Amino acid sequence: MYALIEEQKLNRIFDEIGSLRQELKADKVKNSKKLSETWLDNQEVMELLKISPRTLQNMRDSKALPFSKVGGKIYYKASDVDNYLKGGYNG
Structure with a gap:
């Protein structure tokens, strides 16, 4: 019961x-x-910046955008992407 x-x-x-x-x-x-930081992968950065994979590769090669590679996958700090955008701001 x-x-x-x-x-x-x-x-x-x-x-x-x-x-x-x-x-x-x-x-x-x-x-x-x-x-302490949001990390973005290649796809997220390309979508945010509206750029191609090759352009993102050029940014890494020229050290315009710092990155970290873990197990073959590349990550970017959201603050670094934000700083990159602010660097080009003409306001």
């Missing part, structure tokens, strides 16, 4: 689950900030 849970007890359980979810979210945000 199944035992019935009182509504108050059930509400307390749901409240605890909600609290735990909030703690997990806060912990996740805290841990993600440890990287």
Whole structure:
């Protein structure tokens, strides 16, 4: 036979689950900030700057845009992309 849970007890359980979810979210945000920077891959940078793969390669070769290579994949700091854009700003 199944035992019935009182509504108050059930509400307390749901409240605890909600609290735990909030703690997990806060912990996740805290841990993600440890990287201290958003990193973008080639595709994201090409889309942001509206440039071709070859143009991005030229930017790397000329050291106009710093990058990091991990396991054959290239990443760029979002702040470096932002600084590159600001460098060309004529405002």
